[in-house]
Amino acid sequence: MPHSAVMNFMKQQGFAQEPPDRAALRFHGLQFQPMIVGSMMLVAILTQSAAIFLLFSALLWLNVLLPAANPFENLYNRLVARRSGRPVLTRAPGPRRFAQGMAATFMLAAGFTLLRGWTAASYAFQGLIAVAFAALLFGKFCLGAYVYHLLKGNVAFANGTCPWSGST
Numbered sequence: 001m002p003h004s005a006v007m008n009f010m011k012q013q014g015f016a017q018e019p020p021d022r023a024a025l026r027f028h029g030l031q032f033q034p035m036i037v038g039s040m041m042l043v044a045i046l047t048q049s050a051a052i053f054l055l056f057s058a059l060l061w062l063n064v065l066l067p068a069a070n071p072f073e074n075l076y077n078r079l080v081a082r083r084s085g086r087p088v089l090t091r092a093p094g095p096r097r098f099a100q101g102m103a104a105t106f107m108l109a110a111g112f113t114l115l116r117g118w119t120a121a122s123y124a125f126q127g128l129i130a131v132a133f134a135a136l137l138f139g140k141f142c143l144g145a146y147v148y149h150l151l152k153g154n155v156a157f158a159n160g161t162c163p164w165s166g167s168t
Contacts, residue, residue: 005140005163012145012161014093025086030096031137032080032089033063033072037103038133044110045126053111060104067091099144103132139163 006027007020018026037056044052063070073089081088092100106129113122135141141163149158 008161008163009140009142012095012142012149012158013099014095014145022087026089027140029076029081029086029089032076033070034133034136036072038137041107041129041133045130048114048122050111050114053107053114057104057107057111060100060107063092064097064101064104067097095142095145095148098148099142102144102147103129106132 006024007017009030010023010027011017013030015023015026017023037060040052040056043049044056059071063072068091070092073092077088080086106125110122110125110129113119113125132143135143146158146162149155149161
C-alpha cells in the first residue's frame with residue numbers, strides 16, 4: 001500500500017481517487033516529467049544557462065496550453081506505460097497544469113534575469129525553482145498545486161494534502 005504522502009500528492013494534483021496500488025503506479029508516472037525537468041534545472045543552475053531555463057519554460061507552457069501535446073507524458077506513455085502495462089498518463093488536471101505554469105513562469109524569470117545580467121534576481125528565481133523541485137521529488141509535495149487550491153479558496157483541502165498533514 002502506498003504511503004499516505006503518495007495518496008495526498010495524487011489528490012493535490014487533481015486526480016480521482018484510485019485503488020492504492022494503481023495510484024502508486026500513476027504516481028511513478030507523474031514523477032517522470034519532474035525528474036527530467038528537475039535534472040535539467042540542476043544543469044541550468046550549475047551552468048547558469050539562460051537557454052536551458054527558457055527552453056524548459058517554453059516546454060512547460062506548451063503543457064499548460066496544450067495538455068494533450070505534453071512531450072514528457074507522451075514519451076512516458078510510449079516508452080514506459082504501454083510497454084510495461086502501467087497506466088498511461090492522461091491530460092493533466094487543473095492543479096497540475098497550474099503547477100506547470102508556475103514552474104514555467106519561474107524558469108522564464110530565471111532565464112530572462114540571467115540574460116539581463118540581473119544576477120541577484122536570477123539567483124532568487126533559481127532558488128525558488130530548486131526548493132520547489134526538491135519538495136516535489138523528495139517530499140511528494142507540489143507547491144504549485146498547493147497554491148492552486150489556496151487561490152481557489154480550498155484552504156482546508158490544500159493543507160490536508162500536505163505531507164505533514166498526515167491525512168490520506
